[in-house]
Amino acid sequence: MNASPLGITSKESQSRRGDRSSAKPIVRRALVGLLCGAASSIFLCSAVRSVGLGLFLGSLLGIAQVFAFFDLERGSAIDRAMTCAALGLPCWATINLILLPMVAGQEPQWTAEDMRSLFPALIGWLLFFLFLGALSQAARRVSEHFLGPESPRRAPSAPTKRTQVVILGGGFAGVTTAAHLEKQFRDDPTVSFTLISETNSWLFTPMLVEVAASGLEPTHIATPLRTSLKRTRVLRGRVTSIDLERRQIQVNEEGPQTGLHYDHLVLALGSVSNYSGNAAIAENAFEFKTLSDAMRIRNHIIDVFERAEAEPDLERRRALLTFLVAGGGFSGAELAGGLNDFARGMTADYLSLATAELRIILVHSRERILPELSESLADYAMRRMQERGVTFKPNTRVIDAEPGSVTLSSGEKIATETFIWTAGVSPSPILQELPVRHNDRGAVLVDRTLALPDYRDVWALGDGASVPDSKPGKTCPPTAQAATRQAAFLAKNIRASLLGRRLKPFRFRSLGSLCVVGHHTACAEMLGLKFSGLFAWLLWRGVYLSKLPSLERKVRIFTDWTLELFFPRDVVQTIDFDGSGSRQNEPEPTLR
Numbered sequence: 001m002n003a004s005p006l007g008i009t010s011k012e013s014q015s016r017r018g019d020r021s022s023a024k025p026i027v028r029r030a031l032v033g034l035l036c037g038a039a040s041s042i043f044l045c046s047a048v049r050s051v052g053l054g055l056f057l058g059s060l061l062g063i064a065q066v067f068a069f070f071d072l073e074r075g076s077a078i079d080r081a082m083t084c085a086a087l088g089l090p091c092w093a094t095i096n097l098i099l100l101p102m103v104a105g106q107e108p109q110w111t112a113e114d115m116r117s118l119f120p121a122l123i124g125w126l127l128f129f130l131f132l133g134a135l136s137q138a139a140r141r142v143s144e145h146f147l148g149p150e151s152p153r154r155a156p157s158a159p160t161k162r163t164q165v166v167i168l169g170g171g172f173a174g175v176t177t178a179a180h181l182e183k184q185f186r187d188d189p190t191v192s193f194t195l196i197s198e199t200n201s202w203l204f205t206p207m208l209v210e211v212a213a214s215g216l217e218p219t220h221i222a223t224p225l226r227t228s229l230k231r232t233r234v235l236r237g238r239v240t241s242i243d244l245e246r247r248q249i250q251v252n253e254e255g256p257q258t259g260l261h262y263d264h265l266v267l268a269l270g271s272v273s274n275y276s277g278n279a280a281i282a283e284n285a286f287e288f289k290t291l292s293d294a295m296r297i298r299n300h301i302i303d304v305f306e307r308a309e310a311e312p313d314l315e316r317r318r319a320l321l322t323f324l325v326a327g328g329g330f331s332g333a334e335l336a337g338g339l340n341d342f343a344r345g346m347t348a349d350y351l352s353l354a355t356a357e358l359r360i361i362l363v364h365s366r367e368r369i370l371p372e373l374s375e376s377l378a379d380y381a382m383r384r385m386q387e388r389g390v391t392f393k394p395n396t397r398v399i400d401a402e403p404g405s406v407t408l409s410s411g412e413k414i415a416t417e418t419f420i421w422t423a424g425v426s427p428s429p430i431l432q433e434l435p436v437r438h439n440d441r442g443a444v445l446v447d448r449t450l451a452l453p454d455y456r457d458v459w460a461l462g463d464g465a466s467v468p469d470s471k472p473g474k475t476c477p478p479t480a481q482a483a484t485r486q487a488a489f490l491a492k493n494i495r496a497s498l499l500g501r502r503l504k505p506f507r508f509r510s511l512g513s514l515c516v517v518g519h520h521t522a523c524a525e526m527l528g529l530k531f532s533g534l535f536a537w538l539l540w541r542g543v544y545l546s547k548l549p550s551l552e553r554k555v556r557i558f559t560d561w562t563l564e565l566f567f568p569r570d571v572v573q574t575i576d577f578d579g580s581g582s583r584q585n586e587p588e589p590t591l592r
């Protein structure tokens with residue numbers, strides 16, 4: 001009997017080819033989706049005010065849901081139900097707020113008042129998806145029990161050659177690649193995976209602002225790598241060198257050192273803050289990339305409020321209550337909006353401090369903030385933030401900084417104890433040092449298959465890679481959305497490469513962008529449609545809740561959000577400061 005490089009015998013691969021060509025699993029899935037969708041549509045009929053439409057939509061969404069999500073191996077019925085329930089919000093928005101009014105010849109109903117009147121329909125949608133998720137997962141298990149597995153599992157064969165795939169980086173790109181590789185090689189023990197990351201958890205960066213602004217518990221937005229990945233060996237450590245000729249990775253300069261051999265290497269080390277070589281800025285600014293950064297900022301803000309309340313000198317007090325954010329991209333604008341809400345809310349607890357004393361300043365090098373969004377939405381974001389007290393300094397750069405002050409390109413010197421840098425990132429230094437081709441940012445150049453052109457079996461993706469976009473001459477943006485889609489795609493290409501099949505080219509078209517700019521307000525551009533205000537904010541929450549990696553994190557975040565509706569944000573300080581306020585003197589954040 002012949003064996004393939006993956007340890008699959010020729011007889012087995014023939015039988016698998018036979019299974020694949022069979023249409024049976026498709027029919028079975030469609031039937032499960034149809035029946036579960038029709039049964040769950042009981043909740044939908046009232047939401048769309050028509051039994052026929054409810055039944056039709058329910059059946060259609062039931063089938064779509066089964067094909068989009070269904071994976072029997074992972075997730076309980078309750079997990080599936082929660083993931084599905086998060087789809088209720090965008091569906092309610094699209095159908096009840098936009099499509100149904102438009103079909104009736106009316107304007108879309110997205111004012112706050114309209115939305116309140118349509119709230120019962122939202123409940124209907126949530127219940128529909130909740131029920132559909134649980135029911136379809138249970139139905140799939142029942143069908144598996146009575147009709148047997150959809151595709152017969154291969155009996156493990158004696159491995160001929162073991163393949164070691166090493167993934168560097170435990171962020172969006174690395175973890176999603178590992179999770180998809182686990183799926184791709186589900187039954188193949190000859191391929192093993194190792195993921196190396198300097199942190200033991202995967203950080204959900206879109207919610208980092210809410211940690212800095214004390215809206216969410218820090219650990220709720222990070223998922224342990226070891227619970228996210230089932231078959232992957234997780235190695236916590238810092239990658240210090242990569243030898244592409246000898247296929248060796250070196251981990252940790254201090255402490256126990258590890259050398260690792262790889263057959264396939266995935267570079268997913270992301271990016272670091274880029275201060276354009278300005279050492280004074282690097283030394284005096286707060287970074288905003290990691291969970292520790294967000295915790296440090298949150299604690300520092302509480303600290304300056306404590307000091308401001310006891311400060312008799314008006315100048316010193318003004319500096320303590322001035323918060324300067326450099327960079328008007330997504331993370332800078334979201335952070336300025338979030339800190340503005342947090343700081344203004346805190347004045348309720350600090351009786352001698354008034355909101356009029358607060359200054360939240362956003363410095364941006366271009367004419368308008370949020371260049372990734374269309375002009376009208378960026379203008380809207382700026383207007384709303386200005387109304388709430390944020391000051392903008394457009395066409396301005398930070399050129400110097402020292403403890404207690406920041407100097408701008410306009411010549412203005414601003415006294416502040418809080419200077420946060422979000423104005424630039426560059427790929428991880430390890431990636432920049434590799435003897436491969438880079439773009440002008442230092443990102444590793446890959447071809448459309450995500451492979452490095454000059455080294456076999458080496459792949460790169462995420463923020464540290466320059467990945468060609470669908471449009472000629474363009475590259476994918478450094479976003480989580482691009483990183484996760486590249487990762488799912490890469491896992492398939494690695495499998496194809498190991499099986500000696502043709503690799504496919506990656507195509508990326510952004511689904512849209514979402515940005516929260518403060519209290520219950522966001523801007524969104526999705527599939528060519530623009531949204532703003534409360535509706536966009538609800539959309540942001542619905543979309544990102546559904547993208548959180550596990551049921552447990554979803555429940556924790558949902559609970560934090562619910563509590564936030566009833567209670568003020570927590571101002572308990574969890575890090576000790578020595579009172580000087582300078583960044584260099586601050587300790588590493590540790591939770592007490």
Ligand SMILES: Cc1cc2nc3c(=O)[nH]c(=O)nc-3n(C[C@H](O)[C@H](O)[C@H](O)COP(=O)(O)OP(=O)(O)OC[C@H]3O[C@@H](n4cnc5c(N)ncnc54)[C@H](O)[C@@H]3O)c2cc1C
Binds near residue numbers: 169197198271461
């Ligand atoms: C505040 C903020 C908000 C954001 N909001 C959004 C958003 O709303 N939507 C969106 O699409 N994108 C958003 N992004 C961008 C998004 O986070 C990135 O595009 C995404 O994380 C890129 O994924 P990645 O895996 O390439 O890099 P990362 O997620 O940064 O992962 C890199 C990983 O490599 C590890 N690592 C780095 N160097 C080493 C080393 N030497 N040894 C071992 N491990 C190492 C890091 O610890 C990390 O785990 C945001 C980013 C920030 C900072």
